[in-house]
Amino acid sequence: MQTHTRGHLVYAAGGVLAVHTEHGTSIVPADRVSWTPAGFTHHHRAHGDTDMRIVFLPPSLARLMPDRPAVFLASGLAREVLLALTGPRDHDDAAPGHSRSARSRLLRVLVDELHEAHEQPLHLPEPQDDRLRGIARLLYENPGDNSSLAELGKTVGAGTRTLSRLFRDELGMTFYEWRTQLRVYHALVLLAEGHDTTRTAYACGWANPSGFIAAFTGIIGTTPGRYRNGRRTAPRASRPPAAAKPQG
Template sequence: MVEVPVEECGGVARRPGVFAVSPLLRAGILALTGGKERSPEEAGRVRAVVLDELGEVPGESLHLPEPRDDRLRVVSELLHEDPGRDGTLAELGRAAGASERTLSRLFQAELGMSFQRWRTVLRIHHALFRLSEGESVTDTAIACGWSNPSAFIGAFTALVGQTPGRYQAGLRGRGE
């Protein structure tokens, strides 16, 4: 883990994201997380390079806002427990004690996105974890609620910017 003092975070994204890692950024992160002891000045210089590189890399937002409204929290908890759950918003609304229309409005008003968009981002969050654990693309697709691997690959690529297979290969290449 690279710790960055808050006063140095000016140009860094304020929300979680997925970034393409340049060779320089990768080397900087490895230098900061490797076993070599560095003086505070040296670590600060390397960290400055890492932050400069992060500022140059376009990131795809994976921000998943969490609801405050009790009815939305019920829906959120159900889907966090089982991201593959394929219930409609109307079905989930019955468990939450709210109509589909009410929940739809709440998703837009409170979370700034549609229910479908929110659920897709949630599923991608779960997929990233499963893929990092070495689970196959097909098993991940099914566990996270996609009807087939092709639909999952399309959604993953649209949000993350690379296919799930390439994402996994990148993890293996970094030894993570």
């Protein structure tokens, strides 16, 4: 665990990153950028063959970013600026070939690009209520668990109505939306580790691969097969769709 006096961007040029803070977990697949504000205790975890780039922002630019962790889709220009700022498989303190003024201009371009980008639904909030924490712990350990909310509620001593209200009030989403996002995050890890679409679908709790493909595409913006093969998706002009309800 660590914390910084400057907010920073983490870019996954390849592979999958997880950025953990006290507020939850941001999953950063290839060509996404994670933002962590100054002062947030956090740690990173890489899955698969990951190429991680880190860029710290001065306060004058950090104030233009959200005051909470967030994930953005990197435009082609943002991607090239990030690579230019960091150099090959490095972070920005060692980036060669840029004067201070040139670097400032590049950072401004980068923040402008992210400011125009849509946030990605890739931040999974961390429950604070003990009952929700109990459910989260069970599903983190076994994302393929298809128990209903009522069944899970019996293990934590709470009814369906109470738990549904807690998910809405505390996490801003339904239980099924939260579980779908958790499963898609786990799927990203499995795909990064080389598992195929069918095996990943069943491991994450879907009754069939087609349901998994629909949910994955709704959140990530491309199919699992294309993602696994490293095909990049173009930035979309429309808002990303809400998480799909898992099948099974």
